[in-house]
Amino acid sequence: MTNITYENRSFIVEGTLLDLQLTLVESAQVFHWREDANGHFSAVVAGRAVSVIPRENGFLLENVMPEDEAFWRNYFDMDRDYDAIADSLEELPIARQAMNCLPGLRVLNQPVWEALIAFILSANNNVPRIRMLAQKISSLSEKGGFPSADELSEVSEAELRRLGCGYRAPYLRQTARMVREGFDLEELRTMTYEEAHRRLLMLPGVGDKVADCVQLFGLGQSEAFPVDVWVERLMKSWFVPDARNRREVCVRAHELFGAQAGIVQQSLFHCARMGLISL
């Protein structure tokens, strides 16, 4: 059972399986955490510059305020029963094995805006480059971390292209503009998966896959099942060989994995990428 205590501007987190390296750096659900030579992790999340220091049976989260405990507990998804999800997959041994294979993988609950920007950048791109772009985009903000919608909407398309965003530059800019002009990302939390999905598709640079990532990683809608090239391959190999396209894979995944399909997806995705699932 996870226990959190506050001491000297830090949370001491004990009794968690959370694999920091896997979850913050390797899992490709978040792109702006950095690991230093000491094995410490750092990032700016929702405007807060924090550090994470691994410890025996947990970690230390530095530079936080006591009233933010609920925020971080949610960010690291500490209140979800991952074992129960694995146990529910009795009839889907490959999926169960994938989850048991990566017991420390957690699905972060990121600020929606951060997930939105990161996954617009992710389109037809590779992980090292997404990380690089996330870094460069962060350099645009005065305070570090991702620029706000106000800030980003004032950056020219040419400047974004100069940073290496390529054809995603106008998507970023226009999406930032829409959010600035009143497109309410927080309101999406009050909607069903389908409603929020439809709304997200209105944003330039957001299609089915990016919308699902924003819903899973930013809105906490755990039924969202992002289907990228890896997930499409693995799903066709092991679960839905007759699926004709990504949308059909997505629909069938909901039927197979249920309300927490996205949590299962993370393990499947990572196992496939690591070569732990043959394709």
Added chain:
DNA sequence: AACCAGGGTGAGC
């Protein structure tokens, strides 16, 4: 030199 990467868009059907 083609092909790939956590795809999206618009045109044409």
Added chain:
DNA sequence: GCTCACCATGGT
């Protein structure tokens, strides 16, 4: 509704 060429960039 559907498919498909095209879109930057850097790595293999």
